[in-house]
Amino acid sequence: MQKGDKFNHTFQVTEDIYQGFINIFNDRNPLHIDTIIAQSKGFASCVMHGNILNGFLSYFIGECLPTKDVIIHRQSILFKKPTYLGDILEFKAEILDFYESVNALEFSFKFIHHERGIVAKGDFQIGIT
């Protein structure tokens, strides 16, 4: 892996993921489970938990890189647009830098919806173990 390397993956926010996330973490904030309240705040429907996208990030880092010998050092995400149930999100990541002295890689990433554009973006650093 080296600076400039690009990666792509497609994720979908399925009913199983949405309900599973709620069952595990118990975040039943009305914005996520009450369509009327979500619409009263200007959204088309219930807004999916932003941290579902961080779960996708976990999968990408743990399973989709050329090596499995990785560990996350830090990660940041900015939520720009809502994500809704059933959304298919194109995930794009790029290696920004390789810190050879500490064997760490820095990535930028974004989740893109075909109509709404970038719904979230951020960066993370992983160590090669």
Place this chain on the structure above:
Amino acid sequence: MQKGDKFNHTFQVTEDIYQGFINIFNDRNPLHIDTIIAQSKGFASCVMHGNILNGFLSYFIGECLPTKDVIIHRQSILFKKPTYLGDILEFKAEILDFYESVNALEFSFKFIHHERGIVAKGDFQIGIT
């Protein structure tokens, strides 16, 4: 809510949360599921997925604040120490600032293990909707 307000919560990384996270997001990286490999990398046992802590953060923001009228703008987390199955983590958050013009609050947070100390820390910004 105002600058300086502090919040506490206790979370535990249970078997249900660990297995549930794996079932939902399919991150079966050896570090998380293979004790021998985790130990060969210097850890006491399988390292829990860092994004389980972000799921706890989702619960805190969605369910534990004085208002439910919140939405996450951005969040960052730095992983300092491993988290293991069964760990009980003390979560502490504090309001760093209130941006009245955009109705947004900035928090810092940390997850603390009674022996290992701070296992993760970070910050997030939420909007009051």
